Amino acid sequence: GDSVTQMEGPVTLSEEAFLTINCTYTATGYPSLFWYVQYPGEGLQLLLKATKADDKGSNKGFEATYRKETTSFHLEKGSVQVSDSAVYFCALSAGVQGAQKLVFGQGTRLTINP
Amino acid sequence: GAVVSQHPSWVICKSGTSVKIECRSLDFQATTMFWYRQFPKQSLMLMATSNEGSKATYEQGVEKDKFLINHASLTLSTLTVTSAHPEDSSFYICSAPDYEKLFFGSGTQLSVL
Numbered sequence: 001g002d003s004v005t006q007m008e009g010p011v012t013l014s015e016e017a018f019l020t021i022n023c024t025y026t027a028t029g030y031p032s033l034f035w036y037v038q039y040p041g042e043g044l045q046l047l048l049k050a051t052k053a054d055d056k057g058s059n060k061g062f063e064a065t066y067r068k069e070t071t072s073f074h075l076e077k078g079s080v081q082v083s084d085s086a087v088y089f090c091a092l093s094a095g096v097q098g099a100q101k102l103v104f105g106q107g108t109r110l111t112i113n114p
Numbered sequence: 115g116a117v118v119s120q121h122p123s124w125v126i127c128k129s130g131t132s133v134k135i136e137c138r139s140l141d142f143q144a145t146t147m148f149w150y151r152q153f154p155k156q157s158l159m160l161m162a163t164s165n166e167g168s169k170a171t172y173e174q175g176v177e178k179d180k181f182l183i184n185h186a187s188l189t190l191s192t193l194t195v196t197s198a199h200p201e202d203s204s205f206y207i208c209s210a211p212d213y214e215k216l217f218f219g220s221g222t223q224l225s226v227l
Contacts, residue, residue, distance in 0.1 A: 004157065036218075043118060043218035044207070089158065101148070102216065104158035 002027040006090050006105035013080055014113050021075040021108050023064075023090035031092040033057075033066050033073040034102065038087045047075075047088070082112045116142045116212040120219025127198055128227055135193045135222045137208030143188035144210035149181075152205040161206075164191040198226040 007022040025031065032051045036044040048057030053068035062077045073090060090105040117140040127133050137147055147164040162183055163171040170183035180202075182194040191210075195202055207221040 008155075038218075041123075041220060043120070043220045044209070045218070046215065101160065101163075102158075103160075104150075106155055106157045107152075 002031065002092060002094055002103045004090050004092055004103055004105035006088075006108050008106075009108040010111060011108060012111045012113065015082055016079045017112075019075070019077040019080045019084075019110070021088055021090075021110070023073045023075065023105060025071050025073065025090075025092050027071075027092055027094055027103075029094055030068075031094040033064070034091040034093070035062070035064055035073070035075050036089040036091060036104075038089070038107075040086070044089060080110075080112050082114050085110055085112045116140075116210075116215070116217045118208065118210050118217045118219045120208055120222055122222060123220060124223040124225075126225045126227065129199055130197055133195045133198055133224060135195075135206055135208075135224075137191045137193070137210070137219050139189045139210045139212070139217075142210075142212045144191075144212070145188060147185060147191040147208055147210045148216075149183065149191075149193050150207045150209070152207065158207065161193075164193075166191075195224065198224070200226045202226050 004025045034049045035047040037047045038044045048059040050057040050066035056065045064073050064075045087107045087109050089107045091102045119138045121136045145166045149161045150158045152158045161176045164183045164185040166185045172178045185191040203226045209216045209218040
């Protein structure tokens with residue numbers, strides 16, 4: 001079945017460092033890909049998405065490119081801030097319910113130190 | 115954006131008791147809600163799809179008699195973990211779609227002693 005694998009955390013960086021969180025997937029067909037973020041005490045929020053190969057999703061300085069050849073959707077940010085500390089989930093959706101039925105990775109906890 | 119409220123955010127209970135978790139869509143109506151479970155260092159796994167006014171749809175391997183879901187109104191779905199055991203200790207999270215976007219509750223950490 002469909003699955004998502006994320007790089008294991010936790011990840012700790014200093015402010016202004018470059019961030020990469022790896023995400024790879026297996027799926028039949030052509031899924032849509034998502035990154036969700038969960039800040040402390042809050043629900044998951046959609047950070048960015050890409051719906052087809054070579055699409056780049058971006059938001060709040062974060063980017064991820066849908067790479068069909070490597071089945072990857074790595075999350076990157078050039079200069080992280082303390083406020084980016086959160087748990088990040090990579091996810092895919094496939095099938096008739098589309099974005100409503102998601103398959104998640106295990107999440108990566110990111111801590112940014114000032 | 116839309117808000118989904120989940121309550122309680124954490125609960126500790128004795129083995130054999132039942133625990134109810136509520137999921138409310140605060141400013142929109144949801145005919146469907148989703149319940150997920152996450153064990154430590156594992157993925158968020160979809161448990162079931164809650165349907166307003168009808169039976170929930172459970173994913174393979176999820177015991178419907180143990181995880182009772184009731185979606186009695188367009189803004190409220192509840193998950194009841196019946197006769198909880200320590201292996202049911204987990205993080206439970208609900209979500210509801212508003213148009214094509216999914217909105218999530220903040221989750222419930224259940225610890226069964």
